[in-house]
Amino acid sequence: MKLCLISRNWRQLHRVQRFRGRELKRLFPFFVLISFVTALLFNSLTPTIAQLPRPEIRGVWMTNNDFDTLKNRAKVQDGMTQLRRLNFNTIYPVVWNSGYVMYPSAVAKRAGIQPFVLRGSDGHDIVADLITQAHRQGLLAIPWFEFGFMAPPTSELALNHPDWLTQKRDGGETSISAAGEVVWLNPFHPKVQQFITELVLEIITQYDVDGIQFDDHMSLPHEFGYDKYTVALYAQETKNSPPTNPQDPAWVKWRADKITAFMVQLNQAVKARKPQAIFSVSPNYYDFAYKFQLQDWLTWVRQNIVDELIVQVYRPNLQNFVATISRPEIQEVQQMIPTGIGVMAGLRNSPVPMQQIHSQVRAARERGLGVTFFYYESLWNSAPEPVTQRQAGFQTLFSAPALRARATVE
Structure with a gap:
């Protein structure tokens, strides 16, 4: 059956x-x-x-102009509390400016730079306190290596190490920047590269930081590179003298490639010391950065040495602002890494109204971009509107939290 x-x-x-x-x-x-x-x-x-899993960058740079706040523990605590309440998630405190560090540094001391450390009102370490207070509020703290290869001509760094400086074709060693008259450390010189690398490793080792940031000064104005060391190196590699035209395409590329090679080495050194550290870059828009500052940051991103990009776009005109943040290289990068736009919140002598900030932030966020403001005091303490009105304005910008989780240390 x-x-x-x-x-x-x-x-x-x-x-x-x-x-x-x-x-x-x-x-x-x-x-x-x-x-x-x-x-x-x-x-x-x-x-x-x-892009969905990436938390939106909502940051602020903390500069020397913020010193009155930074030196006071109570003000720092209040500031971090306010930033968290208004749904910010990252701070970028300056640690390298005007040829000096903002913390006790054995590396600077070995270079003959006398201790010039900004101390708090009770003698405390400002950088340590700032990082601690930020972390208590769930904010990332990424120190900002502001001056890069740039330094004042009267700084001890420049005076003690004249052989570290590069120059123009006519022998001039200075240029005019937003910080005034400056000289430029030679980014191609091994001793300069060693000094910068040691400073960076010192800051990420000495403090519980979430990363390190380099801006548009981790570069070289295109007029420079005619010092004896660089001329000899170029002749050795190409069998030619550097072109007299500082914007000669091959000459621009050779120098830009050298800076790129150094940034690759610097990234490797940082990751070897702290694998989870965010390697952040905040340059100018690409066409200007490459042609005039020899800063090929798009190649840096393509070579996977950048973990986060914030492009400085300080344009009062909304149409120009939108055109710049809509450039194809920014669209390319935002598919790969967290990407934001540097927005001007105001300067001491040039306040920015909240309406302009609102329109620019809205334009950036509509394009899937985060924002970082320059700088902390101009958010609401030094602004054209009252503090409460400014803070209410930021509250409407970021109505919900976007916390960035701290990476686990390996």
Whole structure:
């Protein structure tokens, strides 16, 4: 009986399978079409999906102009509390400015730079206190290596190490920047590279930081590079003298590539010391950065040495601002790493109204970009509107939290 049932069931199963086989063959072209359409839709959505897990950058730079706040523990605590309440998630405190560090540094001391450390009102370490207070509020603290290769000509760094400086073709050693008259450390010189690397490793080792940031001064104005060391190095590698035109494309590329090679080494050194450290870069827009500052940051991103990009776009005109943040290289980078725009919140002698800030932040966020403001005091303490009105304005900008989780130390 069981054998008959098994035989009958087997025949029925065989007929069902043959029927299903014919149906599958008939429907096969339909399945192929569905698969093709699904693949197209998936590929078109992939960039957007890739960005979803990345918390939006909502940061602020903390400069020397913020010293009255930074030296006071109570003000720092209040400031970090306010930033968290207004749904910020990152601070970028300056630690390298005007040829001096803002913390006790054995590296600076070895370079003959007398201790010039900004101490708090009770003699405390400002950098340590700031990082501690930020972390208590769930904010990331990424020290800002503001001056990069730039230094005042009267700084001890420049006076003690004249062989570390580069120069223009006419022998001039200075240029005019937003910080006034400055000289430039030679980014191609091994001793300069060693000094910068040691400073960076010192700050990420000495403090519980979440990363390190380099801005548009981790570069070199295109007029420079005609010092004896660089001329000899160029001749050794190319068998030619540097072109007289500082914007000669090959000459620009050679110097930019050298800076890129150093940044690769610097990234490797940072990651070897603290693998989870965020290697952040905040340059000018690419066309200007490369042609005039030899800063090929797009290549840095493509070579995977940048973990976060914040492009400085200080434009009062909204149309110019939007045009700059819509450039293709920014669209490319934001598919790969967290990307933000540097927005001007105001200067001492040039306050920025909240309406301008609102329109620029809105434009950036509509394009999937985060924002970082320059600088802390101008957010609301030194602003054209009252403090409460400014803070209310930022509250409407960031109505919900966007916390950036601290990476686990390996």
